[in-house]
């Protein structure tokens with residue numbers, strides 16, 4: 001990353017914040033899935049439901065009924081089922097765009113296209129997750145105008161307050177996390193009354209570098225339940241902290 005890009009990222013991180021106070025005295029864990037592979041809608045959603053939990057699925061309309069990383073993506077039918085079961089569907093751009101490199105007009109058109117896709121399928125959309133966690137000041141400002149919240153990547157538990165314009169999320173990847181590390185983060189979230197947003201892609205016994213095994217997902221659900229965390233989709237977690 002060059003100096004100009006670093007400065008832009010620094011400015012983006014520290015400008016246009018919309019602070020949400022996290023002072024409910026109770027931890028919240030949110031489970032989210034990006035892109036989204038079909039296995040997250042099936043295995044992933046079913047595991048969540050087993051724990052009376054619901055997740056957030058950030059959808060690119062261009063991937064619907066498609067294939068990504070040699071895996072089948074979600075279908076229109078999968079989206080219908082997620083909606084029926086009260087999961088949240090969020091925007092992840094239409095074409096899985098790197099927003100830090102996109103022109104403002106390209107981004108607006110791309111967001112409009114995903115919005116039209118959602119409307120066509122009766123989906124109400126509140127939030128947005130930046131593909132690759134990539135953003136700059138311009139795209140952060142533009143996304144903040146359009147969406148109730150924006151999710152980035154970047155790891156760890158948010159305590160005290162969270163920036164609705166750049167909500168941090170922790171990767172739930174079997175390739176780099178073990179159950180103990182995620183468990184410790186959840187316990188910290190519970191004791192601090194903070195908010196941990198987890199994100200993954202596929203849920204599979206043999207996940208690629210950006211996916212989780214059912215065992216890792218279930219262990220996170222178990223620990224969050226044992227620690228008396230609320231498990232909420234991202235937009236419902238915001239409602240909880242605002243209530």
Ligand SMILES: [Zn+2]
Pocket residue numbers: 034035092096131132
């Ligand atoms: Zn993505």
